[in-house]
Each structure stands twice: as structure tokens, then as C-alpha cells.
Amino acid sequence: MATNQSDINVYVEKQKRKRELQHYYVSFVLMILFTILAFAAVMLRDSINDYLIAIFIVTMAIVQVVFQLYYFMHMKDKDHGFPSLFLYGGAAVAFLTVISFVSIIWIS
Amino acid sequence: MTTISPHVHSPRQKQGFLAWLWMWLTTLDHKKVGILYLCGGGFFFLIGGIEAILIRIQLAVPENTFLVGSAYNQVLTMHGTTMIFLAAMPMIFALMNAVVPLQIGARDVAFPFLNSLGFWLFFLGGLILNVSWFLGGAPDGGWTAYTPLSSEYLGSGMDFYILGLQVAGAGTLMGGINFLVTIINMRAPGMTFMRMPLFTWTALVTSALILFAFPALTVGLFFELFDKIFGANFFNATNGGNSVIWEHIFWIFGHPEVYILILPAFGVISEVIPTFAKKRLFGYSSMVFATVLIGFLAFMVWVHHMFTVGLGPMANSIFAIATMAIAIPTGMKIFNWMFTMWGGQIHFNTANLFAIGFIPTFVMGGVTGVMLAVPAADFQYHDSYFVIAHFHYVIVGGVVFGLLSAIFYWWPKMFGKFLNETLGKFTFWFFFFGFHFTFFPQHFLGLMGMPRRYFTYFKGEGLEAGNLISSIGASGMAIATILLVINIVITTAKGKKAKGDAWGLGRTLEWSIASPAPEYNFAQTPLVKGIDPLWKAKMEGNKKLTPAEPLGDIHMPSPSILPFLMSLSLTLASFGFIYADINGMGALVFAGIGIGLMFLLMLIHSLKDDHGFHIHKEEIIETEKGAE
Numbered sequence: 001m002a003t004n005q006s007d008i009n010v011y012v013e014k015q016k017r018k019r020e021l022q023h024y025y026v027s028f029v030l031m032i033l034f035t036i037l038a039f040a041a042v043m044l045r046d047s048i049n050d051y052l053i054a055i056f057i058v059t060m061a062i063v064q065v066v067f068q069l070y071y072f073m074h075m076k077d078k079d080h081g082f083p084s085l086f087l088y089g090g091a092a093v094a095f096l097t098v099i100s101f102v103s104i105i106w107i108s
Numbered sequence: 109m110t111t112i113s114p115h116v117h118s119p120r121q122k123q124g125f126l127a128w129l130w131m132w133l134t135t136l137d138h139k140k141v142g143i144l145y146l147c148g149g150g151f152f153f154l155i156g157g158i159e160a161i162l163i164r165i166q167l168a169v170p171e172n173t174f175l176v177g178s179a180y181n182q183v184l185t186m187h188g189t190t191m192i193f194l195a196a197m198p199m200i201f202a203l204m205n206a207v208v209p210l211q212i213g214a215r216d217v218a219f220p221f222l223n224s225l226g227f228w229l230f231f232l233g234g235l236i237l238n239v240s241w242f243l244g245g246a247p248d249g250g251w252t253a254y255t256p257l258s259s260e261y262l263g264s265g266m267d268f269y270i271l272g273l274q275v276a277g278a279g280t281l282m283g284g285i286n287f288l289v290t291i292i293n294m295r296a297p298g299m300t301f302m303r304m305p306l307f308t309w310t311a312l313v314t315s316a317l318i319l320f321a322f323p324a325l326t327v328g329l330f331f332e333l334f335d336k337i338f339g340a341n342f343f344n345a346t347n348g349g350n351s352v353i354w355e356h357i358f359w360i361f362g363h364p365e366v367y368i369l370i371l372p373a374f375g376v377i378s379e380v381i382p383t384f385a386k387k388r389l390f391g392y393s394s395m396v397f398a399t400v401l402i403g404f405l406a407f408m409v410w411v412h413h414m415f416t417v418g419l420g421p422m423a424n425s426i427f428a429i430a431t432m433a434i435a436i437p438t439g440m441k442i443f444n445w446m447f448t449m450w451g452g453q454i455h456f457n458t459a460n461l462f463a464i465g466f467i468p469t470f471v472m473g474g475v476t477g478v479m480l481a482v483p484a485a486d487f488q489y490h491d492s493y494f495v496i497a498h499f500h501y502v503i504v505g506g507v508v509f510g511l512l513s514a515i516f517y518w519w520p521k522m523f524g525k526f527l528n529e530t531l532g533k534f535t536f537w538f539f540f541f542g543f544h545f546t547f548f549p550q551h552f553l554g555l556m557g558m559p560r561r562y563f564t565y566f567k568g569e570g571l572e573a574g575n576l577i578s579s580i581g582a583s584g585m586a587i588a589t590i591l592l593v594i595n596i597v598i599t600t601a602k603g604k605k606a607k608g609d610a611w612g613l614g615r616t617l618e619w620s621i622a623s624p625a626p627e628y629n630f631a632q633t634p635l636v637k638g639i640d641p642l643w644k645a646k647m648e649g650n651k652k653l654t655p656a657e658p659l660g661d662i663h664m665p666s667p668s669i670l671p672f673l674m675s676l677s678l679t680l681a682s683f684g685f686i687y688a689d690i691n692g693m694g695a696l697v698f699a700g701i702g703i704g705l706m707f708l709l710m711l712i713h714s715l716k717d718d719h720g721f722h723i724h725k726e727e728i729i730e731t732e733k734g735a736e
Binding site: 082086089090093096097100101104105 | 292411422
């Protein structure tokens, strides 16, 4: 019974690792794809609106940052509350600062 | 202060002065680093205090010629810079090093190497700033170093300001990161966040503020460095720069900075008042909430330093309201301290006198703060002595009172000996009255129109009496400081020895171990069962806390000279940059050598395998017996 249980545990561990590796591959391929898409968008700038390209590139960048943080830097795993807290806290402070610069302080 | 702890087990233990010096240069023990911070901060506090006295001598009588023009500007700039960056900050780190790991039941800080590096960077950064006196004149652009004045119109002094603060600021950032990780990761079993002592809470929030605020200063100083040395135009309006950006960057750092200073002082008061009222802290969870809220709001109010820049009524009103909002959590704290004392058995010793004196003094500073937060009124107060009075009430009346209270309170824990109470009480009364005599008249001087940073004033403007009283008051604070130094010297020579629970009223974990704490802090990590674990254990009739682990060998980091050498190489690099501006680009070679050395030392640190050493069980049992 005991050996049986440990066999199951080993199997579950293996499956988990396999799954994680798959995630790495998928997100890696997707990140390369997004980068190519961003370059492609700029190459087609004669036929697409500039603002659309800008928005597209920034969106791609944000998605890549999320992949990077969550899949490669393990923020999706447990016990990452503090890194998330400080990341989002820092982002919120930076965002408020930038917003106040462009909306009420008018630095130019 | 040659207090060598009797529990030194370092493998390099030798005799003689050189061995003693080597021990202090290489120590990674957080308690020793704390003592180093205290000595470094105390040294710069004395220098800054002498500069303050010089300022008050010049202003004691109208049309004085004691310190005129640039000499006065240098003294006032160095007074402000020294007191904020080189005296208050390191004293805060001294307390955090000495107390935080003990309060959370940890054996060490998370990054002992980084901790020591942080100290040496601060200390050598401070020396870079202060050697400017002998190398062509100190910085004279005010502690805020507003551009374009400081980047284009002043001499080489500002180079020392930029590089000195850059080096010291890097050290502070390292210290902040170290304490964040220590408090989050190294708490003893059972020490949940809502059981942490308030001082540890404020240390946590302060470290987070350091993490977010100091990079802004670093970036701003780099911009100014590039403007000065390499002819960049970040702040040069004629070439398309914008000098107001410096003000924004400086205050995005500078406002959180003042909360970085005051929050640990709040924490000290929240420890001292319950201990000497023999009561639990009133409203613990609201205190935590207020601390976190103040930390958050610290980043939302920087524009209140810039109301007169002309950012428009919209920006001014939003930041005015945000500023006034800070009065709410601060008020919560004030009332909680008073409710803690209510019905308590109050012991009026020196530490508690400073803590009780803190409350009305700080409230006065807070009230003038709310007055200054009204933009329309601020146009009148701006750059007058009213502002000087306000921030000295919060920084001296708040931070320094808190620091002095903490020094008297934790001195037995740091050094194993009590400071003399009689001398201490004289210190308090001289300091308290000296302080109020110095700064209270300055409110009225400001309202009468005396501008800050001017080196003199004329007869018959009605400013004579206020300035004279102010200068006399300053001598009271000087006497108090001299008494404190005498007190330290006397008690170091033959002070009363302290037990583990030095005051007999200890509530938190640091009082459950010997004074001074042994190198490994806790022979067995304690199990924490609630707020004020030691008090709880004592009330249940236990002499000792329940351990959370069996007695065993304890792993310690080996001492290392690398942090000191790294700081020296960055100092060399700093002088390279400074002389690149004074003597031409040839000096950049030294900057290159310094930075190269730094990388080399980093490489050595990474490649060298150092597994530390163990303190063995038998040794621990022996030490613990000696402490009984």
C-alpha cells in the first residue's frame, strides 16, 4: 500500500514537471511569435494607422511581460504574494505619478 | 565606545588594536553593524550639530559678520544634508539592526554581507561629502540642490554632494532591501504579521518606502551628474531641458524620505510607551493600518513642496487634500498613544520622558504641517522661517526625540549597560526646553517675513528678539548633547550592568535573551503565541519562552573585508568623477579603475566558496550559563 502511494506521488510529480515544461515551451514560442508580430506591424506601417501599430506593440509588450513574470519567474506559483504585492504596488505608484504628470502637472 | 562583546567566537579572534580594528572592519553580525551605524550616525550628528550652532551664532544678532555669503551657504547646506542623510538615516538603521532581528526571533538578517556593505557605503559616502570642506569648498546649493543653480552656477562643492549622496544612497537602498526580506522571511514560528511588534512593522513599511523612493534620488543625481560633468541638458532650459523636473524628482524621493525617518520614530514611541505604562499598546491593529496608510500616502503628496512653482490650482488643490489626509492616520496614532498611557502605571524614566515629550511636540509640528498644506496660505509661508520651524518640529521634535528615546531604551540591550538616569533626565530637560526655545520663535520670525537661507537681517525689522532667543535655545540643545556624550563615556567605563529583561517590564522578544545579545541571538528559536510574547510568558508564570526547536549547532556567516573594500573602490570612483569636473576628463581614469575594482571584488565574492562556520552546542550551553 505504502509503495503504491509513493509510486502515485512520483507519477504525479513527473506529470507536474512535464506540464510545467510544456508551459515553458508554449510561452516561449508565443513570446517569439509576439515579437515577430510586433516587427511585422512596424514593417507594414505604410498600410496601417500609426496609432494602431503603437497600441498593438504596447499590448504585445504587456502580454510578454506577463508571460515572463508568471511563467518564467514563477509568479503563478504559490507563496509569491509579496513579490506580487511589491510589483503591483510599485506599478501603482509609478502609474499614479505618470498620470499626475500628464494630467494635472503638465510637464512638457 | 570600545564595547567588545564577551561572546566573540569568530575564527580570526586575536588580540591587540589591529585585531580589534579588523574585527570591526569585517564584521557581518547585525548587532555590531548596528553599533557601527550608531557610531557613524552619532559622529555625523555631532558635525551637523556644530554646523547648526554656527548658523545660530551668525543669526544671533543683526548684521553679524561671523559667517557671510558662500561660507554661510556651505554651512547651511551641509547642516541639512548631514542631518538628514548622514545622521538621521544611519541612526534609524542602527536601531533596525540592533532590534528588528531580535524582535522577530531571528538569528541574523537575511543578507548579512549586504548589510555590512550598506553601512560602509553610507559611511564612506558621508566622508566624501565632508572632505569637501578641505578640497575647495563644501556644497552650497541647499540640501535640495535645486537646478539650474546647483548644476550650472555653483562650484565644485555640488560634485561632492552628488557623488557623496549617490554612494550613501546606494548603501541605504541595500539596507532597506535587507530589512524587507528579513522581516518577511525570517520571523520565528508563530510570529504572524499581526503579532509583530510595532517597531518591526514601521521598519517594514520604512524599508518598502526606501525601496520605492531611493531609486528616484539615484536617477535624479545621475541626471545632475551628467549635466555637470558630461554637458548633458536634462535641467538646462536654454538647451531644451527643464529644471522643474529636478524639483519633481527630488520631492518624489524627498517626501517619502521624511516618512522613512518619522515612521521608525513612531515605532519607537509605540514600544516605549506601552512598556513604561505597563499596558498593552492600545489599538494595535489600527496602529498597523495607520502605518501602512501613511506609507502609501507618502508617495501621493510630493507637490506640496512645490505649490509656488506655478503648477496651477488643479494640481495644487489635489495635492493639498492628499496632504491633509495624512493628518488622519497620524492623529489615530497620537490618540492611541494617549489611550495606552490612560490608566497605565507610568514610569517616568529618560526613555519615557522623551517618548511623552514627543507627543505634544510632534502634534505642534503636525498642525503647522496642515497649515502649510493650504496652497493659498503656503504662498505666504513658503521659504520663510515658518517652514524652518515646521520641519524642525517634526524632524527634531519627532525623529530626534524618538531616536533619543530609543537610545536610552535599547542601550542596555545593545551594550549590556544602562545609561545614567540622572544625567539622562538633565539631557531630556535641556533638550526639550532648548528645542522649544530655538524653534518656537521661528514660527513668528517666519510670519514676520524672515526668509530662510539668508545669512543676515537688518536692525529695526523686529527680528532681533526672536533670533536671539532662538540662538540661546540652540545652546540648550548643545548642552544636552554634550551631557549625552559624557553619559555615554562614563557609563561605558563603569555603568550599571543590565540583565536580559533590562527594565523588568519587557514585552517583546528582544528582552527574552541576554544583554548584550549573544552572537547567535537565540539559543533556541522561540515559539510565539501572541502579541507581546515575553509579557504573555511572564504573566503565565514562565521564566522562559517555549522553544520551537531543540538545541543544536548554529550556522553563522564568516566575517569578510570585501564590503569595506567594495566601498573603498566606489569612493575612488567617486573622486574620479569629482575631479573629472574640476580638473578635466583625465581623472575619469580613476573612476574607471574604481568601478573595475568594484566588479573584480564582486567577482571574487561570487567565486569564493565560503560556507561560514558553526557555533557548537557545547559552546552555546556554556555561553547561556554565563548569561544566567
